[in-house]
Amino acid sequence: MRERLRSEIRRTGVSPNRILETDGEVRKTIRPSQIYRWLSGETKTADRNHFEACLAFWRPLPDAAPSVALTPEKLDVLNAEKDRTGVGPKALLASGKSIPVRVNADYLTNLLRGRYEDMPRECYEWLLDAWGCLPDAPKRIELTGELVSELSEAMQQAGSGPFKLLRGTAESRPDGLTGTMIQSWLNGTTKTARQDHLDFVQELLSN
Template sequence: MNAEPTETIALTSGIIAELNAERDRTSIGPQALLKPYKDKPKGLNHAMVTHWLGGRIKTARREHLEFVRAAWGKLETDRSIRLTDDLLEELRTLQMQSGINAEMMMRWSDANRVGLSVSKIKHYMSGNAKTVREDQIALMKRIWSG
């Protein structure tokens, strides 16, 4: 039994620019992009995509590149808002009333889809972040509001 050869694509400066533009457009990096997918092509991982973005890997399997393009293409454009003192106070109140901490929040499947992580939630809640993604804040509010 002979396996079909895997088609390899040169990662041109145009392709790299396109992928970096998608990361910037969505504010979703390779790790958050691939994390929710259990059915990604064999051998595809976030470190590989990170190396594509930095130009350290010069070729990619066609199926890997198409999967990554499609995954980023499904995501909405990042809509960041300012993390004001009033918004932070509202979030802290909702979190305290719900009793749901950052670790517990990550059990919701949507949390990964919008690129939330325990460290990102804690960073937002520390008051050190200047902006936050609108979709992430909306999800946090929804979960904490019950």
């Protein structure tokens, strides 16, 4: 009896906890913890009606989708794509493009940390496609004390502060560059800057 139940769980890839998501009779009479005790052998006997109700829960379910073993090499590929694009799980999912049912931010975070041995092939291929179509993240430059001093001095010489400097540049400046951001460079709140942001500011100050 125990092996029949194990076989159905392996076939479908559906754990006993999924019973909690059902509205059927099985949820009213059987708890996932009880099923786990059957499977582990901790409980030696089972009510036949309860056991048959469990099997009836799994029998109509389809076979599990083909899976991909999450080898260290495959995890390296996924993490490399995350690092290349600078786009983490939450931002990746924000695109909302045909996201597989099982995929959410917590699942992806745990997956990238190597906490799963495999994942549905559909999810793996979706991740490769979703990250693969994104551009490289903008290069970032460390805002050293010397660089910040040079920027501050150049602004003083130009008689301009961060907000005045950007006045009239809404159409030409890189996305995300604001006076508040430049101010955070100067006061040390921000330790790095996007290369394109820094280049734009330095060009304005040189004119």
